[in-house]
Amino acid sequence: MQSARPTPSEPTGRALLKGLAFASPFIIGFLVLYLWPILASGYYSLTDFSLFKAPKWVGLANYERMISDAKFWKSLYNTLFFTFVGVPVDIAISIAGAHILNQKLKGQPLWRALVYLPSIVPAVAAGFLWRWLLNAQYGFVNEILRWFRIPQPNWLLDASWGGISVIVLMLWTVGGTMLIYLAALKNVPQELYEAAELDGAGPLRRFWHITWPMISPVTLFQVIVLIIAFLQVFTQPFVLSKDPGLGTQTATGPGDSMLSYSIYLFQNGFTFLKMGYASAMAWVLLFVTLAITLLILWSAKKWVFYDNR
Amino acid sequence: MTTAEYQGAALGERVPVGGRFGWLMTIYRYALVILLALVFVFPFIVMLTTAFKVSDEIFMAPPELLPRSWTLDHFVGALTQIPFFRFLLNTVVIAGLSVLGTVLVSPLVAYSLSKLRWKGRNLLFIMVLATMMLPPQVTLIPIYMMWNKVGATGTILPLIVPAFLGTPFFIFLIRQFLLSVPDELIEAAKVDGASEFRIYWSIVLPIARPALITSAVFQFVWAWTDFLYPLIYLNDEESYTLSIGLYSFLGEHGVQWGPLMASCVLFTLPAFLIFLVFQRYFIGGIATGALK
Numbered sequence: 001m002q003s004a005r006p007t008p009s010e011p012t013g014r015a016l017l018k019g020l021a022f023a024s025p026f027i028i029g030f031l032v033l034y035l036w037p038i039l040a041s042g043y044y045s046l047t048d049f050s051l052f053k054a055p056k057w058v059g060l061a062n063y064e065r066m067i068s069d070a071k072f073w074k075s076l077y078n079t080l081f082f083t084f085v086g087v088p089v090d091i092a093i094s095i096a097g098a099h100i101l102n103q104k105l106k107g108q109p110l111w112r113a114l115v116y117l118p119s120i121v122p123a124v125a126a127g128f129l130w131r132w133l134l135n136a137q138y139g140f141v142n143e144i145l146r147w148f149r150i151p152q153p154n155w156l157l158d159a160s161w162g163g164i165s166v167i168v169l170m171l172w173t174v175g176g177t178m179l180i181y182l183a184a185l186k187n188v189p190q191e192l193y194e195a196a197e198l199d200g201a202g203p204l205r206r207f208w209h210i211t212w213p214m215i216s217p218v219t220l221f222q223v224i225v226l227i228i229a230f231l232q233v234f235t236q237p238f239v240l241s242k243d244p245g246l247g248t249q250t251a252t253g254p255g256d257s258m259l260s261y262s263i264y265l266f267q268n269g270f271t272f273l274k275m276g277y278a279s280a281m282a283w284v285l286l287f288v289t290l291a292i293t294l295l296i297l298w299s300a301k302k303w304v305f306y307d308n309r
Numbered sequence: 310m311t312t313a314e315y316q317g318a319a320l321g322e323r324v325p326v327g328g329r330f331g332w333l334m335t336i337y338r339y340a341l342v343i344l345l346a347l348v349f350v351f352p353f354i355v356m357l358t359t360a361f362k363v364s365d366e367i368f369m370a371p372p373e374l375l376p377r378s379w380t381l382d383h384f385v386g387a388l389t390q391i392p393f394f395r396f397l398l399n400t401v402v403i404a405g406l407s408v409l410g411t412v413l414v415s416p417l418v419a420y421s422l423s424k425l426r427w428k429g430r431n432l433l434f435i436m437v438l439a440t441m442m443l444p445p446q447v448t449l450i451p452i453y454m455m456w457n458k459v460g461a462t463g464t465i466l467p468l469i470v471p472a473f474l475g476t477p478f479f480i481f482l483i484r485q486f487l488l489s490v491p492d493e494l495i496e497a498a499k500v501d502g503a504s505e506f507r508i509y510w511s512i513v514l515p516i517a518r519p520a521l522i523t524s525a526v527f528q529f530v531w532a533w534t535d536f537l538y539p540l541i542y543l544n545d546e547e548s549y550t551l552s553i554g555l556y557s558f559l560g561e562h563g564v565q566w567g568p569l570m571a572s573c574v575l576f577t578l579p580a581f582l583i584f585l586v587f588q589r590y591f592i593g594g595i596a597t598g599a600l601k
Contacts (some may be wrong), residue, residue, distance in 0.1 A: 012428065026418040026437070029474025034440050037451035044450060052459065080440030103338045113588055114346040116595070117353070124552045125573035128559070129356050132566055137370050146371070156495055175349060179595045197432035232444055235536040238543055242559055265446055270541060274370045275450050282446040298494055305537050 047190050050273035055199040062280035072281070074256050075264035076288075078163055078237075082260065086167045090226055091219060100180035112182070115175040130169045131156060139295035156240065162257030166237045170230070177222055184218040185211070212303035220304045224293055231289050234262040236294025261285060333552045360384065360571040367566050388576060395547070396554035397518035402470050403539075403550060404532035410472030411479055411522050411528040418475045419483035419517075420509050425494060434484075453541060467542045468535075471527065481522040482594070486520035487564065525592040526587045533580050551576045 020027070047055035072260045101111055119124065132138050134155035142152035155165045170280055192210045201209065239261045241253035252259040265285070269278030354374065359367055360383050364377040387393060421427075422434050456467045490513070498508045514521070536552045543549055549557070555572055558565075584591060 015425065016427045019421050019425045019430055022421035022425060022509070023433055023504075024479075025414045025416050025473065026475035026480060027433070029471065030436055030440065032455075033452060033471055034436075034443065034448060037448035037455070038443070040451035040454070040478060043401055049455075054323070074551075084477050097345055099404050100341045103342070109592075111342055111346055112585075112592060115349050116591065117581070118349055120530055120534075120584045121577050122535075122536075122552055122555075122580065125356075125576050128555070128573055129352055132359065132570065133352055133355060138372050140351075140367055140372055140374075143371050172349070172352065176595055178348055179592065183595075184376055194493060212369075227461065228442070228444070238536075239556065262446060265449075269450050269453075275454075279450050282444070282449065282543070285444055286447050305460070306386070 041279045041282060044276050045283050047276045049276045050272070051275070055276065058276070062277045063117065063284075066280070066284065071256065071259070071264060074261045075261045078257065078259055079233065079261040081163050081169070082166055082233055083227055085163075086170055086230050087223060087226045089167070090134070090171060090174050090177060091222060093171065094177040094181045094222070095215070096188045097174070097178040098185055101178070101182050103183045111215040112179060115178055117175070119173045119176050119193060121173075123235040124173070124239050125235055126172065127169065130165075130172070131240060133296070134165055135259055140241075157254050159253075159255030164252040165240055166233070166258055166260075169236045170233065177226070180218060180222060181215065184215045217306060218302045220296070220300050225294060227292055227296070228289060231285065232262055233260050234266065236264055342383070347417040356570050356573055356577075359566060360574050362567065364567055383567035383571035384575070386565070387572035390565075390568055391554055391558055392546070393551075393554070393572065393575070396549050396551045399465070399543075399548055400533060400550040400552075403465050406465075406469040407472040408528050410469060410474075411476055412525050412549050414473055414475045415479040415524060416483050416514060416521060417509070417516055418555060419481045420488055420513055422480065423487040424490075424492070424513065425505075430535070437477045437484075441481060443498045449541070456542070462542055463544050463548065465543075465548065468532075468538055473490050476524075479528065482524055483517060483520045486517055490516050519590065519593070523590045526583055526590050527594060529583055530580055544593050 044055060046057060048058045072097035082159075095148050097115065100106075101115065105111060121129075136142055136154040136157065137153075137262075140305065141155070145152045153161045155161050155168075162205070171173050188211060192214070196210055214291060214301060237253065237258040241258040252263065261281070265278050265281045268274045269283065312430075323381070346597060358375055361379045361381075363378055363380050363382070366373070366376060367377075418437075422430060422437070452467070453462070461467055461487050484519055494512055494516070495508055496520055503511075533552075534552065536556070539550045539553045540556075546554075546557075558569060558572065
């Protein structure tokens, strides 16, 4: 970690000034864009306030109101659904795809680029594109299902498929994770496979006993990064569920099935101007994120393998 | 190198050097990778061909992939039905200034956190890490209130000023890069009596170029594709970015899939070009494992 060696001639006071001078933009940024807003948000969450009226202290009333707010629970449920279905599928597809890319193939840069390309697409454009692809009548997804004689759901208008549609859209950008796994696979020492093969281990056993443990630190990191991203999802369901001709307050999908936590927070803060309530929701999100992250980190010692050679 | 021989070993495709069914395995490998690529690329093909179809053909069940007659009408529609060039200019200005802020400021802070030795440095680094993990929803409303108080909502300031105060993520990325730069180079310049800023500017920055380019291209794509922050801060059509402009497109005109797909094509194109030119910096940035 420490790579800078002390310059013998430099007095500490001068060094401190230099360090602070170079870091000063971020010190200002930290105070103005992080520290103060965090404190203010905590305070706002205990008040009733909007853009137009000063904060009025209400204690824990905002938090209590969540308990009986059905939409709050719906949005929390949806977001946890996106996360706990989306993240495992994301990881599984990434590992499988990374294996395909890790074969002896010509044109590696091309394959990698094609897989990553969707991650560059503006989320709004991606959302519109997938609305069209998932269109029950004219969309290509159902057309492909029709070829294989698989039943075709009404993706965007059936409340039980709305959440799946959001996950499908988010999985289109799985390429980044896939490339991280590709790098991880290339780092697994090949002697291990050679040794296992001499012992007569088949492909599945080789995966389970060598590949999976060797890439488990990457999996741990990716699971956490993805969970944080999924818990905050906003744009994808917002665009998928937009109702033509209506304002932003209707972006919730059939039976509110696409109402993500962040969308509901946004609606409370900027559409209904209940900024105290929205701030309280932000703190609940922070604690949910922390709790899940800590749970995963705690479970890590059971399934993450660190190669300490 | 034995790596090549055993690539894909985990799935069982050993690369049979001169095996009898070697060609079959080759076909199998390429079939798999083409199928994989197709899943990711197919939606683009639909986006592109839909944009070139005449309106009657767009609404055809079952859908056909290729247009029977090609038309440029929807691209004309995309450019004229919404103030496309206005939105484009706004997006370019915001993305450009964000990139400028990032490359000017984030390496300064990263330098302080990697090559300068001062009391409090570790504390500041912990602050950088902590802010990276904070859900932006927590700070969203107070920061909005702050911009509102100084009368800057509706301007692009809330969207670009943060880049000029150092983005935690890029500070982290550049710091990691600078840690691998040997101190000897800097020490030598010090002995020659160069000032700290001069050392930073003429020695450290040129060395850090790869990390700077990686940060710049990611910042560009993030700013180009950003939706939530422009949605919150830009309330006047004059100042809309393409993200917001496209979003409102659907509301004002019902669903006109032709022009909508054409504008999606035009909106995506610049990000693609940046990706093609700087591909190795993207892939390099992702491969560090830190980026997604």
